[in-house]
Amino acid sequence: MADHHMFVKIVSILILTVLLISISRRAHVPAILNYIAVGVLVGPFGFALIQSEENVKFLAEFGIVFLLFAIGLEFSLSQMIAMRKAVFGLGSVQVFITGLVVYLVSKFGFGLNFETSFVIASAFALSSTAIVIKQLTEQSEIQTRHGRAAVGILIFQDIMAIPLLILIPALASATGDGLAAELGLALLKGLVVVAVILLAGRYVLRPIFQEVASSKSQELFTLTVLTMVLAAAAFTEEMGISMTLGAFMAGMMLGETEYKHQVEADIRPFQDILLGLFFITVGMIISPQLVIDHFMSVLLITLGIILLKIASIFFIMKVSKHPEGVALRTALSLGQVGEFGLVLITLALSNNLLSLELSQLILTSAVLSMIASPFIIKFNGSIAKTICKESYTSNFVEIEKTIEEDSKFLKDHVVILGFGRVGQTTAKFLEKSHQAFVALDMDIRRVQEAAQSGEPVYFGDSAKESVLKATNIHNAKVAIISFHDYHSVLKTLKTLKRVAPELPVLVRTQDDTNLQELLAEGATEVIPDTFESSIMFASHLLLMLGHPPSQVIRQTREARKNRYGLLDGLYPGDTDIIPFDQSQSGQIIQPVHINESSYAVGKTLEELYTEQFNVIVKSVKRGHVRGDDPDPKTKIRVDDDLIIQGLPEDIEQCEGFINSGFL
Numbered sequence: 001m002a003d004h005h006m007f008v009k010i011v012s013i014l015i016l017t018v019l020l021i022s023i024s025r026r027a028h029v030p031a032i033l034n035y036i037a038v039g040v041l042v043g044p045f046g047f048a049l050i051q052s053e054e055n056v057k058f059l060a061e062f063g064i065v066f067l068l069f070a071i072g073l074e075f076s077l078s079q080m081i082a083m084r085k086a087v088f089g090l091g092s093v094q095v096f097i098t099g100l101v102v103y104l105v106s107k108f109g110f111g112l113n114f115e116t117s118f119v120i121a122s123a124f125a126l127s128s129t130a131i132v133i134k135q136l137t138e139q140s141e142i143q144t145r146h147g148r149a150a151v152g153i154l155i156f157q158d159i160m161a162i163p164l165l166i167l168i169p170a171l172a173s174a175t176g177d178g179l180a181a182e183l184g185l186a187l188l189k190g191l192v193v194v195a196v197i198l199l200a201g202r203y204v205l206r207p208i209f210q211e212v213a214s215s216k217s218q219e220l221f222t223l224t225v226l227t228m229v230l231a232a233a234a235f236t237e238e239m240g241i242s243m244t245l246g247a248f249m250a251g252m253m254l255g256e257t258e259y260k261h262q263v264e265a266d267i268r269p270f271q272d273i274l275l276g277l278f279f280i281t282v283g284m285i286i287s288p289q290l291v292i293d294h295f296m297s298v299l300l301i302t303l304g305i306i307l308l309k310i311a312s313i314f315f316i317m318k319v320s321k322h323p324e325g326v327a328l329r330t331a332l333s334l335g336q337v338g339e340f341g342l343v344l345i346t347l348a349l350s351n352n353l354l355s356l357e358l359s360q361l362i363l364t365s366a367v368l369s370m371i372a373s374p375f376i377i378k379f380n381g382s383i384a385k386t387i388c389k390e391s392y393t394s395n396f397v398e399i400e401k402t403i404e405e406d407s408k409f410l411k412d413h414v415v416i417l418g419f420g421r422v423g424q425t426t427a428k429f430l431e432k433s434h435q436a437f438v439a440l441d442m443d444i445r446r447v448q449e450a451a452q453s454g455e456p457v458y459f460g461d462s463a464k465e466s467v468l469k470a471t472n473i474h475n476a477k478v479a480i481i482s483f484h485d486y487h488s489v490l491k492t493l494k495t496l497k498r499v500a501p502e503l504p505v506l507v508r509t510q511d512d513t514n515l516q517e518l519l520a521e522g523a524t525e526v527i528p529d530t531f532e533s534s535i536m537f538a539s540h541l542l543l544m545l546g547h548p549p550s551q552v553i554r555q556t557r558e559a560r561k562n563r564y565g566l567l568d569g570l571y572p573g574d575t576d577i578i579p580f581d582q583s584q585s586g587q588i589i590q591p592v593h594i595n596e597s598s599y600a601v602g603k604t605l606e607e608l609y610t611e612q613f614n615v616i617v618k619s620v621k622r623g624h625v626r627g628d629d630p631d632p633k634t635k636i637r638v639d640d641d642l643i644i645q646g647l648p649e650d651i652e653q654c655e656g657f658i659n660s661g662f663l
Helices: 002-027 031-042 053-074 079-082 084-109 116-126 129-138 145-173 176-215 216-240 243-255 260-285 288-293 297-318 322-333 339-350 355-379 380-387 390-405 422-432 444-450 465-470 488-498 515-520 527-546 548-561 648-660
Strands: 415-418 439-440 457-458 480-483 505-509 525-528 588-594 616-622 625-628 641-646
Touching: 002 031, 002 616, 031 355, 053 129, 053 216, 053 260, 053 288, 053 339, 053 616, 079 084, 079 515, 084 116, 084 145, 084 297, 084 525, 116 145, 116 297, 116 355, 116 525, 116 625, 129 355, 129 422, 145 243, 145 444, 176 243, 216 243, 216 390, 216 525, 243 260, 243 616, 260 339, 260 355, 288 297, 288 355, 297 355, 322 355, 322 380, 322 525, 322 641, 339 355, 380 390, 390 457, 390 465, 390 641, 415 422, 422 439, 439 444, 444 457, 465 488, 480 488, 480 641, 488 505, 488 515, 515 525, 525 527, 527 548, 588 648, 641 648
Parallel strands: 415 439, 415 480, 439 457, 480 505, 505 525
Antiparallel strands: 588 641, 616 625, 616 641
């Protein structure tokens, strides 16, 4: 009977989760907030669907294991080495200073003991890798100076999570005079365990996965991944260390193999659910009544976390001689508590290092800082411009002066906006043709390396009027937008339209989804990557089949000359997006089957006068024979398929007429 009741409770939790997430998707509420809300509702302080402390503890540990595995999978040793100055310079100082300040405030300001102060300091020193990287990527700021600094600091924080996951459980058992010795022994044992897992990953994991991959069984591959994760977690737990460390290390090891992307693809269907499980367990710990009773305390702790982290990171960046604007934008990006912080708090709670009431206050404040974070990151540029106006402006004025000085004698040159793979390939063709160009890019490392090599590449935001004017754009022959972020392309197009309305603009996109919108915003020509690759693929195929090169070249030219008219008349799939403005594009091809009751049976194509629906009958398929460009006198028979091209709504009307005879 008890099992039956537990099953009903689990189903109730799932239904509640589905409902809340469905609503949140429409309201654009972060998913993490919904999972926590579900946890609050079903937990001991809500409707008490789950009351047993053991059940909550088991679910929390299970959720944490897969959260840490997912974070470990994204951890990159190669990226850490490439950014070692930011990682071990800025990152180490940030964690130490932020942790020290929080520890001193907790210990001497609030009179908490050493263990509690250490846990709070460790949790608050870490930021959210998932939130920061996701938001900066969406804003096309991940390769900017503040973006790269933030990523470097986050990498060190992830590294610091390893000893913290070892030390916090050890704090629970360490006592009195032997505290330092016991902590040192735990850390030494942890390092041995980490070394064993690293060696196992290098010499055992890879051969196992090579054998599993050779079987070409997806079920076996997924099962092996889950087994390795849980085995690593079980190993660290048996060694007296948190199982989350084993999961994190397993993720790191798999992330460095050639199977990383396959692992990500296999666990993605249930990864978010497992991560959601962890946040549900966090919600179960939070008491709404306690939050209401101590609302001002929660609010002050949240603001204290954010302001303290922003102030400390800004100070560190300034001491490291970064411009004020960059320093503040980096600090604003890292002003929240992260997933590791939540893990450390729940880990400390399960080891009785924190009281339930204190952990509830801290967890609630940490979650609120995470909820506020995307909004702070979104407006980090505006905030920095307002607060550090003089420094911010002077820094960019200096950059613009450099661009202007180097470009003032150019004429009929090309302005390349975005110096990634496409931009660099284009630049090589221009150099071979002795065509002058100027390039702008927001990746500071790429710009520095290109400029050091003598390339006319400058750091600058192509959506800013002053930066574009500095490239002497009024005397340019053409501008090329080669980055693929749609929103950034739109911003740049609008700026170009204001600055140089007559200048031809060539835009590169990943696909044809927003082709008409880009043309409407001022693009002279839009080159979709998918279409160009299709043309090249078809060209090589025709040549391999023995078609004359002259014929292949002619067909290729015609396709490009028609402004990608071949994009019309494609068969749509479930994932295809039909443009809102379909007056010029968005036509599809669709077969209409003729059955015995169809109005069209026995009639000719011209008798159907399909032109009134603005569609074209491209072919008639009868059995295994298909006739293209059919004669208007062709009579339609039962089981024929009419292949019709047109806009989706026009085809729908025509199909209705073919079947019923009614307009």
